[in-house]
Amino acid sequence: MTNSVTRRAALVSVGTGAAALAGCLGDRGVGSAGSASSTDSPTEGDGSSDPSTADRSGPPTRDDTLPLPMNSSSIRDRAISGGPPKDGIPAIDDPQFVTAAAAAERLNPGDPVFGLARGDAVKAYPQSILVSHEICNDVVDGVPVSVTYCPLTGTAMGFERGDTTFGVSGRLVNNNLIMYDRATETWWPQVLATAIPGPWNESPATRSLREFRVVWTTWERWVDRHPETRVLSRETGFARNYDDDPYGTYNPRLGYYEPESSPMFPPLATDERLEPKRVVIGARTAAGAFAVEKNHLRDAKLVRGELGGTPVVATYDQALDTGYVFLNPDTRRFDYRRGRVHGADGGTHPPADLPLERVDAFDAMWFAWRGFYPETTLYD
Template identity: 55%
Template sequence: MPASRRGFLAAAGLTAVAGCLGDSASKTPSGPLSLPTADERLPLPASPERLRDAARSGGPSKDGIPSIDEPQFVGPDRAGFLADGDPVFGVVRDGVAKAYPQKILAQHEIVNDTLAGTPVSVTYCPLTGTVQGFERGNTTFGVSGRLINSNLVMYDRHTETWWPQMLATSIPGPWNGDPEIRSLREFRLIWTTWKQWRDQNPETRVLSTDTGHAKNYSRDPYGSYNPRRGYYADDDLLFGALNGSDRFGPKRVVMGLRTPSGATAFPKDALRSAGQLRGSVGETPVLAIYDDRYDTAYGYLSPDGRSFERDGNRLVDANGTAHEPDALPLSRVHTFDSMWFAWAGYYPETDVAE
């Protein structure tokens, strides 16, 4: 395994990570910053200063992996570059469905887009297997070129503050040494396959390969999830974890959720088998529900320990009312896919449900 991400990508046939930079590095927003943030700050695994000191270069420099700042979308009939099993990251907002192909995001990591009039950033870190969406207000996010816990460190182009993707929270960095420490407002992206997403959302729009950058989008340069090849297939890491854990294989996929009270992880393969699993964040019980429409899961706070019976892919409560997996009468908590080493690296005290 090459010692750097630049070497890994070059070995995969990309002699220049940045490709054609276009204008992404020069699009500095003007006017005062307006950035929606969460009502409560999410927990950090260490002080902001320690996290800053743990950052290391991932190979490419600032904006060396260019964000997509003017995304174009096509209909399913023009998405011939996608095979049925290709991973996509899907979202529905106000009845409009969009899909972001993994093999495009793997080479850009950030798409600055708009959903139903709301400016957002769709972000993906190939090294940790995490896809997350954030409301971005009147700024845009770029790729800093640094990694913490092997995870993408974004920066906002208004204040040049660092934002580790998985933490969704600002920390100081070399371009802004004293930012306000706050957490971004998140939204859910569903990691699924093109076929599963298209079957449920036949009118979906798909991020086009017309990105304005000279890239080969025929494959993910890190390998393939289906079947597992390349970086995704073995236990080797290009960069280390912030905290080590040998409880599971480092790249076993978990569905993780965190609140200001704590964090919990649900192994995805165990969720497939069980259909639902219980855990806790702090003192609050939580429930994870598997959804076979997309091969994903949703997490809920369940302080009264309510139970549900599965009826196919639906959940039936004590009153006999059936609910879809993403619409239980409980408080839903933001939940996302992650490789185990990355989740445990940021949340070493995480609860784990199996």
């Protein structure tokens, strides 16, 4: 436990050093890229977002509100310091991207990446980079977005950001990253994706962010599916050794990322049905929450369950080693055979594209999901 805290505290020096580096580079602002030396080439700056000019209003929100484990003020009361101060872990605000061939020089086949396919854009964000930044403010297919990663809860998620950008508040709840938007200073816990009071915004309206799917997979799997992908470059503008993960390693899984190890800080709840950091694929709507152990979905390929009283079906995508969750109110019958999902009507579908409403789902450590969604159904 002590070693883990020390690792997180080490990230403070990363942020401090980066600010000093940016100051030496002229009036670019913290997070500007293209100044630190890098062997990644060629680069492109197609994700630029200048926080000094972009922060005009709060981020866009969805029509409904996602569930909270308690009222928003109580969540704020449970927020703790993670060690680094506000922006001590610096978001990437001017991301640069390289070709798959250039990225392959630094990525091993089993290294985790967070994949994003949106419109005509296909991008990958290596875990080895985002572990030091947690937020990448980008523009994807013309839409301003933020790709976010919390190493303490194992959650990679995407959000629309509108005219503002997100930063790292330095606070955690249930070990999970609390983001803040630079327009209104509202706090947004990443997994909850819902506004809670912060020191600069005591009474935000209860609203939830617009999300999109970010796929947690490996470099080998992603580039096999998307050979044209662009990849977040190590040329971030920050002095950081991206070969050194302060928490451990995912390839192989060691240190903080081992399933049986304890969370860094006390979680909101404990549940011995699974080891604390066993990975589940979770989905939630305003009506409730659903989780399936990822190993169980790998084995079963198709899992039927309920989310807030509505039947759902979860499917496994073997090519990307990920899962998808669909609402199935009419309990339509599906079977999984040879990588395809077969309907009772004779139609066949890829696992990500059933003729049902798909619910946003993502990988999470069990302790984190259980703490945020105590009424969740679990299929293991």
